[in-house]
Amino acid sequence: ERLGATEARPGKMTAPALTLNATSALWNGNTDFKPVMQCTEVKALQPSSGGANAQERYRISLSDGDLFTHAMLATQLVDRVKDGRIQPGSVLRLTEFLCNVVHGRKIVIVLNCDALGSRAIQGAPQNIQSKGPAGAPPQAAQAPAGAGQHQQPYQQPYQQQQPPPQHQQPYSAGGYGANMQQQQQRLSGGKENIQQQGGNNYYNETKPSMQQQQQQPNYQNPHQPPPPSYQQQQYQQPPQQPNPYNNGHHQQGRQAPYQQQQQQRGSYGGNPGGVGGYQQQGGAPQYGHGGNQHQQQHQQPNYVQRGPISRNEAPVRIVPIKSLNPYLNRWTIQARATNKSDIRRWQNAKGEGTVFNFDVCDVEGGEIRICAFKEACEKFFPVIEVGKVYMISKGSLRPARKQYNPLNSDFEIYLETSSTIEPCVEDERTSSIPSINFNFKPVMALETMNTGSIVDVVGVVLTVDGIATIQRRDGTETQKRSLSVKDDSNGVIELTCWGNFATNVGQELEDACAKGEHPVVAVKSARLGEYNGKTLGTISSTQLLVNPDLPEAGRLRHWFDQAGGAQSQATALGQGSMGGRRDRRVQMEQIMEEGLGQGGKPDYVECRGAVEFIKDNPLFYPACSLQRNGRTCQKKLQMLGVEDGDGGEAKGWCETCQAQSIPMYRYILQLKFTDASCGRWITCFGDQGEVVMGMPAGELQRVPEGDERMHFLDRAKFAEYVVKLKVAEETYNEESRIKCSISRLTPVNYAQEASELLAGIQLLLDGGDNRNVRPRY
Ligand SMILES: [Zn+2]
Structure with a gap:
């Protein structure tokens, strides 16, 4: 019965179910949902070239239980890996994310997510990259004769990655086909290397394999001119009607996951026209090459969008400033200049010149500093007017120099003379871009x-x-x-x-x-x-x-x-009188770590945690209800038998009062109080017990022992409180131990806790000392 009651108890956090087909939807660029996915792997990527600006990067695998995809974590989430909120088994709700094509390779980037708990990895998810047509043997993957000459140099070393012929043929002659094959070349060569345009900031796997090193020269083969279609589509796109934040993927809509699933499940070759809108270039079967695990991991599917808007007509891709990162190679931001410096002269070992910078913010509250040196400085300084809105593209992203730059972006944009900055007219859309953007600190x-x-x-x-x-x-x-x-x-x-x-x-x-x-x-x-x-x-x-x-x-x-x-x-601030009236807030583990209560006098501290368990005995005691020295005695009574003719009411004997007394029941709960650091048994008396149990002790005393009473104990579990603890040494039988009892207990005021936590978090973000923060909130 105990077990049943435990299972039924409310409040225990259970991570929600994973979102069906989320992986496919992510891959199809759907960003209009907030999928719940499970992290199945976390991998640290190291910059291939070190240097002071090298940033820590993590790649995680995100699973919907059926398929998984790799995803890069935005730099602002790196801490969550370090503190364990993102680790294998974590269930995450993605709240902000992107799927970009970088060098023909799909890169999912997680900008923000909520951790919803953790559980064993669900199912045996397969890599969406590796999902190919079932049963296609490696040798059948040879490129067909009509596949286009330029493809060959890339394919030869990696024949097993080539898609089966029936998928290529429909496209091999037309413009789409040429594009697709070019994309595929990039896919074949791109592999695990995520390379920034410009080449100075790319990351390898922690342990690059031989295959990767061999692939790299192929990718950079100078004798391989890109076909015109690719250039035209990717690089020479004339700006068209702005279609804010629609990066082209959106148009694929919600049907995409199902279409793709269908292809994966067998109707793969039977749809030569690509009617579904996507053509997956299958790779070798997942388990086809026992000895070459690495290559299998990097089978690259390829999607060619054939929606109502073809790529040639794709609108300018305005992206939120918040999504700018070195993996995003084509972007345009629409933002208002909020601040502009004068032209300054600089001189150092590398030379000398001029520089100016200006700050912009966009409609989503993203802000970023933009710097222009020398010729770019001269070109763009006259263009920029504080208060005006601009379309800005083709700059390079560098890590923000936080000591000079208070903006909320991790990056700065460096303009080159080839960068474009075009003023926008004020219209309904641009008017919603703020002219000032705050990044308030507590x-x-x-x-x-x-x-x-x-x-x-x-x-x-x-x-x-x-x-x-x-x-x-x-x-x-x-x-x-x-x-x-x-x-x-x-x-x-x-x-x-x-x-x-x-x-x-x-x-x-x-x-x-x-x-x-x-x-x-x-x-x-x-x-x-x-x-x-x-x-x-x-x-x-x-x-x-x-x-x-x-x-x-x-x-x-x-x-x-x-x-x-x-x-x-x-x-x-600065007067050293922090929180004098409040007890110091500690984590439960600090009680032992710091040896609280051992200094010969009690220590009083404050903790926030939850009731994890309540011992079912003792719960209360019969207390003396007599008045002594102006207050209720409350000493424990020795219960006497029910006397005949006394209305059946039990009485007790109070040693202190030397009198009989009608018992008044008082709580003496032994409860395990737990926070994120640890749990500890503490004693909870009287009024505090009444708050925990939600009823007077006398009422609970009348509830029959067993299931009925257990119901009330279970009901009281997992409620969160801020408690003031008295930590003191007590001696029993010549053995001393530290006892904690609750001297004040209040339900958590979440608004206040949150604002104090935010202040503490901000302290940490700003490089403050954790130990100085702790006592304050
Ligand atoms: Zn008494």
């Missing part, structure tokens, strides 16, 4: 950021100082005014406004505060300084908005007006 997170960082902050103005005139070093004068700003991380920071910010906006804020209003300010690009703790100051590129129409501002307004105002505890 005030609390600023404390551990480096001085000199450029940050965005949104907060409520608490106080405004009067204006002061300051003499600069060069003798000129400027105005200065300080504000104190607080946000819902409960941090307060001083913002020094200089020049126009002190006179104009500063006066507006002073007037508002004088009327008892506390406006919300959003500050873009303030510089973090240090003066008696961390401070902020405006610089020339700073933008300061008062009561802006932003969701964050609305959130803060609400927070401040409700609870975050003067009542709540504010922590001024």
Whole structure:
């Protein structure tokens, strides 16, 4: 019966089912869904050429239980591999992803996903790349006579990868066929090497095989001119009507997975016209070559889109800035210039020249810095106007230099003279591209950021100082005014406004505060300084908005007006008085790691976790209900038998009161309280027990033991609480041990936990010290 009850218990997280046919849909470029897939493999890719800019990369395998595909993890997800949220067995919901063709090779890139738990790898998924027509023997895969001469040099070393003749013939003569074969050449040669256009940033497998090394020269065969159709389609596409964010794959629609499945399941050769819209170039059977596992892994299918819009008419492919990455070789972004530097001269060992940069943001809130040197600087500097929208393409992506660049992209675009920048007219679409894009940091997170960082902050103005005139070093004068700003991380920071910010906006804020209003300010690009703790100051590129129409501002307004105002505890940065009134938040494992409670006096700490288990005995005890010294005694009673004529009510004897007492039941729960680090048995008394059980102890006492009582115990499990723990050493029978008991217990306030966690996460992202963060949230 116990087992049954356990199985039925609610709340245990179970990862949801995998999305049927998700792998095929991904491959067909469908991005209009959020598939649940299982990670079956994680592989670290190493840059083939080292260097300071080399970035860690991971390739994972994503399975729908039937087929899997390789996928690259965007750099912002690398940490999730490191902390184990993405590992073999993880069930993930892909929330942002792309499927691009890079050098004719399909690359799935996961930009964002939710981890939904983990379980044993489901089924025996096969690589979608390797899925070929069943039973086609390797020698039958020889290219047919009519397959086109240019294909041969690539095919010879890899005959077993060639598709069966019946798939090539329909296309071998026409424009599509030529294109397809060219694509296939690239597929045959591309293999595991993901090469950036320009060649300076490509990644090999951690352990490159001989086959790969042999393939590389083939791929780069200089004697192999690409056929015209490929060039025309891939590189000489004239810009057409913008079709934002439609990368061409979308048009394939939701039917695609099923069509492809059909082909894989046998109707492969029977559809020579490619009516379904896709033609898969089959490879060798998955298990055909015992000795050459590597090549089998890289069988490349090939899809040729034959939808209503042919490739020749493909629209310009506007991609979100957030999706830009070195694997994306053709892209256009449509973005508004938000900031522009002057032309600067530089000089170093490599030479000298001019440079300017500007920042842009797009309709999805992606932002990126664009740099132009020398000739490109001269060409594009006159073109760019802050506030205008441009179509920008053909730049190269480099890792962002985060010390100078506060934008939310991991990359910067370097323009060349061949890059294109075309102004867009303001229309319905471009008008929705913001003119300013914030990347707010919680005030609390600023404390551990480096001085000199450029940050965005949104907060409520608490106080405004009067204006002061300051003499600069060069003798000129400027105005200065300080504000104190607080946000819902409960941090307060001083913002020094200089020049126009002190006179104009500063006066507006002073007037508002004088009327008892506390406006919300959003500050873009303030510089973090240090003066008696961390401070902020405006610089020339700073933008300061008062009561802006932003969701964050609305959130803060609400927070401040409700609870975050003067009542709540504010922590001024840099004054070393973090969370004095709250107990230190620790992970459960720290209780043992840090030897809490062993210092001769109890330690009090705060933990957030869940009730994992409750011992069914003891649950409560009969407590003395007599009043003694103005409060209820509550000592444990020794129960007496029911006396005749006493209405059947049991009584107990209180040793302390030396009197009989009617028992009042009090909880004494032994529960296992668990967080992400570990679980621990702790004791939970009285009122806290009542919160856990959701009923008074006396009520539970009346529930018959066994299944009925167990029902209530099960019901109480897996609820999450923030608890204040008393950790103290107790001695029983000359043996001392550390006992934890709950002195306060509250259900988790998720909104507050989330905002504190966000502040902590931001600290980590900004390079803060984890150990300093921990105690604070
Ligand atoms: Zn008593």
